[in-house]
Amino acid sequence: MLAEQRRTLILEIINRKGSVSITELHQRLEVSRETLRRDITRLSEEGRLNKIHGGALSSSSLEPAFTERMSQNIEGKRAIGRLAAQLIPDGMSVILDSGTTTLCMADFLMERRGLTVYTNDLQIAAKLxxxxxxxxxxxxxxVQGADGAIFGHDASQMLENYFADFAVVGISAFSPERGLTDYSREAAELRSQMLNHARVNILLADHTKFERQAPVNISGFEHLDNLVTDLKPGPGMAKAIKNMFRKVHVAGKSRG
Amino acid sequence: MLAEQRRTLILEIINRKGSVSITELHQRLEVSRETLRRDITRLSEEGRLNKIHGGALSSSSLEPAFTERMSQNIEGKRAIGRLAAQLIPDGMSVILDSGTTTLCMADFLMERRGLTVYTNDLQIAAKLxxxxxxxxxxxxxxVQGADGAIFGHDASQMLENYFADFAVVGISAFSPERGLTDYSREAAELRSQMLNHARVNILLADHTKFERQAPVNISGFEHLDNLVTDLKPGPGMAKAIKNMFRKVHVAGKSRG
DNA sequence: TCAAAATAGGTCAAAAACGGTCAAAATACC
DNA sequence: GGTATTTTGACCGTTTTTGACCTATTTTGA
Incomplete structure (x- = not known):
């Protein structure tokens, strides 16, 4: 790869994700950290990005409402996102639900190649x-308010025509008493449909979603394939989870 | 192989891949690196590619990147966007096409209240x-590449269910000989459909779109309602426009 | 607050690429 | 066929890029 290409790629990544770390670039591109640091220094001198400790930020940071929404348990969500992304190989087709956790996962899916992604989230679509x-x-x-999620009849009708290798769905609330529940009928229905339109389903829930109930039931699922969470759930939850999911992945909390 | 053939081949490779390295060419063609460097230097002097350390980049990629297109005639596009937005009162329903000019218009539509907007553009959706x-x-x-535009059967099928007060569509190319033309069949079809699904239609075209032709015809329109542009068109165009549009709005441009 | 870990920044040497010159080869022209 | 011109490949010194190493600084977690 040519040096100029590499620098262009760095800019592209930054403009999509808003930021990038040297480590991340080092894993992705086959050059040394020193070279990447030099690239970033140079691009920064040209005013094309903002250099920070450990990486760089987009200079034209037009990232809407991102930081505010992501502030809740961002560590956990990133850990979940990383682990869940590892379940998806290159070239697969994936139904990717809206939400902050799935958005974190999309960050890590940026490393994949040749994915086919079906999503009801504006930000995820723009990212990938x-x-x-x-x-x-x-x-x-x-499009729902500011979070860029899409639900409703049009989405369902379109999804009806597609079937994917994986469906990755965020959980709004999960309690031993009522199982999976959601905040609106539209969301519950679309999420059900997503789960039914993939070979393998993956549900994401950080620990704040446990022992919580929302008004609308997500019904019709005796068994689901994968649950990815960030902390070992308590005993009551653990039992309910074990009854419902074939496999549970706990993302060891790590920095990212 | 003749020298001229070789240079043509180099250009072909670059236009297809966007870039090429001297090493790569050396492996592929049976000539020395020096010769290739001379070729690239020469082609660069002719302005047919961009020479960089280690190789060359395409000088005029067929479709300029979104950010570049955005910066092309930004003044004109903002003037058009402001004027077009004045045609839309509060509370109306509007079909809003993808593109840089309509995105500028969306900026001004942010001042309106209670709009119902149908759009095939991720950025416009996120903005409004x-x-x-x-x-x-x-x-x-x-979703098309990086510009966030959406075309194709799914979009058409969804739009079929809706009808709006206004349709605002960007023009890719307009010439007296062939009228409205577009770069892909999908784009041409969706834009036609947009125009047919509103009471009043508004077409946006900055002056760089005049006297240009694209491969696919947008047919089926004897008369259209409004054209908004940034500069008075030349005599040939003016006549063609007069025949096609009921009303033409020229947005006074700030610069000369 | 402190210590460990990660990152930055500088120097240096190796590798790659550049640019110029020159002679050989190919081509054009007479 | 002979000569002039262009093209090509090789050589070589110079420049740029890159990776490794080392130390200073910042960040992180206890």
């Missing part, structure tokens, strides 16, 4: 489209 | 959703 020969299909419909 | 009690519906389908 046009990258690494991915195909991104967004489910149509009404 | 959750603002001023607007409803934003995004047309589903495959």
């Amino acid at each position: 489209a046009g990258l690494n020969e991915n195909r991104v299909l967004i489910l149509g419909g009404e | 959703a959750g603002l001023n009690e607007n409803r934003v519906l995004i047309l589903g389908g495959e």
Whole structure:
């Protein structure tokens, strides 16, 4: 790879993700950290990005509402996202639900190549489209307020035509008494449909979602394939989880 | 192989891949690195590619990156966007096409209240959703590369169910000989459909779109309602425009 | 607050690429 | 066929890029 190409790629990554670490670039590109630091220093002198300790930030940081929403348990969500992304190989097709946890996962999916992604989240679509020969299909419909999620009849109708290798769905609430529940009928229905339109399903839930109940039941699932969470659940939850999920992945809390 | 053939081949490779290294060419063609360097130097002097350390980059990629396109005639596009937005009152429903000019218009639409917006552009959706009690519906389908535009069957199928007060569509190319043309069949079809699904249609074209032709015709329109542009077109264009549009709005440009 | 870990920044040497010159080869022209 | 011109490949000194090493600084976690 040519040096100029590499620098362009760095800019591209930064403009998509908003930021990037030297370590991350080092894992992805086959050059030394020193070279990457020099690249970043140079791009920073040209005013094309902001150099910070450990990496760089986008200079034209037009990242809407990202930081505020992500502030809750960001560590846990990133750990979950990283682990869940490891379950998805290159070239797979993935239905990717809206939400902050799935958005974290999308960060790590940026390292994959040739994915086909179906999503109902504007930010996820923007993040993964046009990258690494991915195909991104967004489910149509009404965009919810500021979080960029899409639910409703249009999305369901479109999803009806597709079937994927994986479905990755965020959980709003999970309690031993009522199982999976959600905050709106539209969300519950679309998430059900997502789970039914993939060979393998993966549910993401950080520990704050446990022992919580929301108004609408997500029904019709005796068994689900994978649950990814960030902390070992308490005994009551653990039993309920064991009854419902074939496999549980606990992401050891780590920095990212 | 003749020298001229070789240089043509180099250009071909660059235009296909976007870039090439001297080493790569050396492995592929049976000539020395010195010769290749001379070729690249020469082609660079002719402005047919960009010479960089270790190789060369495409000088005019067929589709300029979104950020570049955005900066092309930004003044004109903002003037058009401001004027076009004045045509849309509060509370209306609007089909808003993807593109840099419509994105500029969306900036000014942020001042409106209670709009219902149908769009096939991720950035426009993100900009207007959750603002001023607007409803934003995004047309589903495959997201094009980095510019966040959506075309194709899914989008058409969804749009079929809706009808709006206004349709605002960006023009890719407009010439007296062939009228409206576009770069892909999908784009041409969706734009046609947009125009047919609103009471009033508004087409946006900065002056760089005039006297240009693209491969696919946008047909089926004897008359259209409004054209918004940034500069008075030349005589040939003016006549063609007069024949096609009921009303033409020229946004006074700030610079000369 | 302190210590360990991660990162930054500088120097240096190796590797790669550049640019110029020159002679050989290919081509064009008479 | 002979000569002039262009193209090509080789050589070599110079420049740029890169990776390794070392030390200083910052960050992180206890």
